[in-house]
Amino acid sequence: MEEETVRPSTRFKGVVQKPNGNWGAQIYSYNQRIWLGTFRTELEAAFAYDSASLKLRWGGPHRNFPWTPITTEEAKFQTQYSTEEILKMIREGSYISKFLEYARSCSIGHGVEVVAWRELFRKELTPSDVGPLNRMVIPKRYATEYFPNIQAGGGTLELVLRDGAMRLWNFRYCYWGSSGSYVLTKGWNKFVKEKGLKEKDVVVFLECDCRMTRMPGIQRLRIIHVEKSRCNGGWGGGGSSRSSNGGGSSSSAGGGGSSSNATVNVDDQEDSMEVDLELRLGLKTSDEEKSMEVEPLLRGGALAEFELFGKQIF
Template sequence: MASSQYKGVVAQPNGRWGAQIYEKNHRVWLGTFTEQVDAAKAYDIAAQRFRGGDAVINFSPLTDTAEMVFLNSHSKPEIVDMLQKHTYDDEFQQNQRAMTSHLTNPSSFLNGRPIDHQPPVQLLMFEKVLTPSDVGKLNRLVIPKQYAEKHFLLKPLLSAGDNTAPASSSKGTLLNMKDSSGKAWRFRYSYRYSSQSYVLTKGWSRFVKDKNLNAGDAVGFYQSGTGLDRKLYIDWKTGNFQGAEITRNGDDQYFPYPYPLLPDVPIPNRPVQVMRLFGVNIFKTTN
């Protein structure tokens, strides 16, 4: 097997090239590439995010201030995820277009100075109370079908070379969201034919751990804008909340409107009775 002349690049049995970096003696896989130059560039990007100015890289260090800001504004796992999916360049360019659009918009300036805008109105799409399987080892969140097909458009993909039978699950798409603190999250959204369900997978388990979510807690999904300007948001609250009547449908529990999760929105103060059935908390409001 051929060896590579580039740091952080290893040959693969199929003739492609892999990129990897070590963090605290643990290997971090950065993806597989057709050309070893592309693998070397991926290593350089990761090295500069992981090690900053001390990074030993293959090519010249980044000199574009905008790209350095973009690189350092994302966590290490987020940068690794972009490199593995080969979306780093696209996401950087998308970020630049968004910044350019903001800076060149005359309404963004007052006497030559940028002015602050009110944040976009975030409208509730739907909420869900988390089940044990949503926060368990399956590392996925089931999106109720009626909400998935209404708010998250997805065309399931067919398996390679098969024009009749669907694959066990679609490759799906990436959904970019922000939480109420402004932190960015990226989830893999797909349809699983085996269970006939819409799910959030990659990125979900990290969200669960970050927010310390448990069965009985709730997550809410919001949007602002429409079309190309549409932005998605996610928020959460713990299971000791008040004010929501919950209906059950199999393993899933849902909040009806209008009980938004975002902060500073009043929620009716009505007492809640909690009953545990088959290991799941069932909440019922009383008058």
């Protein structure tokens, strides 16, 4: 079964390209190879691997895609089925549609009603912020204004933040007296890897007052949000153009010139399917949504539109 020669994907874990141009997905569990099926696009195969990994490995650190407000509901969805049932749905191609139907029926907002919020500060990441040093330097003026005072009492504490999917992130926040630096250390490297951060991406820190299910009164939450740089591409690659070099699916909106796109070929159709799947799973925003996302969250007292906990807030 599925013994023909295959070539591993250079983009995604557990994905192989078959001689006929289709894409296969496979995963190893307890030293046993489990074939997950054949798919039309590389993206579908990569998502199949992530879904199987969630069931067989409790999520694991080796996902192909970062978590989104939609995919954070997937673990709950899978508790309704046995491992055999999940694998059967993946192989027969019904898994994504059933999962998305479940996600739409859930409260993607995680029982959170945003009452008020404000942007504290943002920082454009430097090469050292996303390098092997496992730390991000917080500018002193922001650290002293918005973060706890840690110069006394050891100069170290745990900082707990949430992302827009309500996922908790624990960072070690330190003051280095020798250099006078305020830094996030332990936990930062994991955040960089799972969010796919690169130089020139922007990390935004926000403060939200929320009403939360089963909790009295107003809760104040600290949020860490990522805005991908236009020059870095990726799932949130934004901008008015997208490069097809080594990254996600490519598309063009005309763009002038005398291109010879007289007919729609198979590659164009596959790109369209991949973009559609990315949008449905929350892996990619539309150009309109992306243009709103990179705008400042506060402007002249008026709030720009922004997605938090799977909902648009204003």
